[in-house]
Amino acid sequence: MSTEPLFDTLTVIGPGLIGASVLHSARRTGTLARRLIAVDINPAFRERVEQLGIADEVTADARDAASRSDCVMLSVPVGAIGPVAAEILPVMKPGAILTDTGSTKVSVIDAVTPALRPDISFIPAHPMAGTEYSGPDAGFATLFENRWSLLTPLPGTPETDIGKIISLWERCGARTRLMTPQHHDKVCAIVSHLPHLLAFTICGTADDLADETRSEVLDFAASGFRDFTRIAASDPTMWRDIFLSNREAVLEMLARFMEDAQAMARAIRWSDSDYIVNRIERSRAIRRSLIENRQV
Numbered sequence: 217m218s219t220e221p222l223f224d225t226l227t228v229i230g231p232g233l234i235g236a237s238v239l240h241s242a243r244r245t246g247t248l249a250r251r252l253i254a255v256d257i258n259p260a261f262r263e264r265v266e267q268l269g270i271a272d273e274v275t276a277d278a279r280d281a282a283s284r285s286d287c288v289m290l291s292v293p294v295g296a297i298g299p300v301a302a303e304i305l306p307v308m309k310p311g312a313i314l315t316d317t318g319s320t321k322v323s324v325i326d327a328v329t330p331a332l333r334p335d336i337s338f339i340p341a342h343p344m345a346g347t348e349y350s351g352p353d354a355g356f357a358t359l360f361e362n363r364w365s366l367l368t369p370l371p372g373t374p375e376t377d378i379g380k381i382i383s384l385w386e387r388c389g390a391r392t393r394l395m396t397p398q399h400h401d402k403v404c405a406i407v408s409h410l411p412h413l414l415a416f417t418i419c420g421t422a423d424d425l426a427d428e429t430r431s432e433v434l435d436f437a438a439s440g441f442r443d444f445t446r447i448a449a450s451d452p453t454m455w456r457d458i459f460l461s462n463r464e465a466v467l468e469m470l471a472r473f474m475e476d477a478q479a480m481a482r483a484i485r486w487s488d489s490d491y492i493v494n495r496i497e498r499s500r501a502i503r504r505s506l507i508e509n510r511q512v
């Protein structure tokens with residue numbers, strides 16, 4: 217792998233969990249860019265990024281930073297990607313690359329496209345890595361190691377520019393795959409968005425229970441419920457944006473899930489042991505494959 221920096225100046229707008237992790241990786245490898253700029257609207261976060269020392273410059277001025285960068289990464293909540301792109305695209309350098317880390321892709325592309333310029337490559341990406349924490353302190357350099365980063369480039373994007381964003385993620389330790397934005401959103405609805413929806417719902421149900429039962433839920437939470445609470449601790453703004461921007465795929469997967477849950481309920485009601493065991497065995501096989509794929 218070349219050690220020559222990919223970019224002269226890389227700006228990360230929104231140095232939260234994902235953006236700060238990219239900056240940590242960039243600092244660690246030293247091969248993403250010669251100069252790193254972090255942009256955040258939150259003064260407390262700017263101060264933390266300065267203290268962490270993961271950027272050469274920290275500013276609130278996205279337009280000024282973008283005008284001096286050859287790559288700009290938008291790592292803000294999905295609903296903010298379109299407005300921030302519209303703000304910076306008019307001042308970006310000709311030939312520069314715009315990329316993002318948003319968890320949904322069709323709506324992000326729809327939101328960015330109206331402001332796109334022919335001399336800027338927009339290369340949407342989604343690193344499939346994360347924790348339930350947010351903000352700059354949540355970031356760390358190894359977050360992307362052995363994780364996937366999914367790229368959904370637009371037709372006609374120069375191969376060399378796509379290659380640079382592939383290299384960026386590989387230098388952060390990730391594996392990359394290209395796919396259409398529609399396929400991305402469907403896959404993520406089942407592997408990420410539906411599990412979060414279930415976790416938020418289960419925790420909500422537990423919270424709705426009568427006082428006495430609720431306190432016992434907290435006292436005796438065994439690992440099953442506890443694992444759901446970890447997922448359910450995720451950032452509300454981020455997840456609101458994800459559900460609303462991937463509405464159709466999420467609802468389609470939820471409908472499939474509810475059919476399957478009904479089938480399981482039926483099997484339990486009628487003591488259909490074979491069905492129950494078969495479902496659990498298939499689930500265990502998925503878990504084994506994840507371990508073999510180094511995804512846990």
Ligand code: NAP
Nearest residue numbers: 230232233234257258291292293294317318319346350351
């Ligand atoms: P995060 O920790 O909340 O960081 C987002 C940062 O963007 C915060 O510092 C936020 O500041 C800032 N911000 C919000 N609006 C802004 C604006 N208009 N201009 C500049 N900064 C702005 O979120 P994250 O978890 O890193 O997620 C970032 C993106 O990556 C999202 O699109 C998300 O869908 C995607 N993603 C997340 C995960 C995950 O597991 N968390 C995984 C893969 C991809 P304030 O808090 O003050 O608003």
